Amino acid sequence: MLAAARQHRHGSRPYYFTSANGEVIAQARAKSEIAALFRExxxxxxxxQPLVLASRLLCRTPLPERVATTDLFHDVAKxxxxxxxxxYLLGSTEAGNGKAVAAIRASYPRLRIAGHSHGYLTGEALDNKLDxxxxxxxxxxxxxxxxxxxQVFVRDFGSRLSNVGVIKTSGGLFDHLGGKVQRAPLWIQKAGFEWLWRMLMEPRRLFWRYFTTNPRALYALLRYSQ
Known part of the structure; x- marks a missing residue:
């Protein structure tokens, strides 16, 4: 990511890195417009981890490991x-973003944070923030x-951020960094059940999502992996 940022040519769209999990696979199979966003x-x-396990069983080229954004951030920050x-950190609520930035500065005091903002911006405020x-x-x-x-943000506004090196979509990263959401124990992560841990932590928000998306993701993995 750092090498890509250095190689980026100013005046062109930033490099766009994103992540996929079971929910993303289910959404991409159900909606062609979601799939198109990820193909960009x-x-x-x-x-x-289920993607990694499926690749080892079903694919010609297995994935070497899971790349969780919450782990990746620390590797890149170091x-x-x-x-x-x-x-630059853009996302979460104003309070959540502030807590994440404070935690980052405490852990990486030499890290240069150019700026940060919550993610609930529209209209003129969004235009000013992009500038x-x-x-x-x-x-x-x-x-x-x-x-x-x-992903829609990158599609719609990526061209306006031509001086940015890399955009990395991050989901709930800031809530993890700020301590609002707790990671699963490592053995649960490696077993491929962090999604279950998250559902137990936030059942009202996540139960129905996982109940509907996990079966569709499993079918897609079994049916279309190569």
């Missing part, structure tokens, strides 16, 4: 401190708006 990405990370790369981000020219814009809002 320069790189898609497998943010779900390198960015040494390379003086800059971040601000482009003027600051961060190497990496971490975009946490949720699927498919963040």
């Amino acid at each position: 990405a320069d790189q898609i990370f497998a943010d779900g 390198l960015a401190e040494n390379e003086a790369a800059t971040f 601000e981000i482009d003027a600051l020219a961060p190497d990496i814009l971490w975009l946490g708006l949720g699927v498919p809002r963040e």
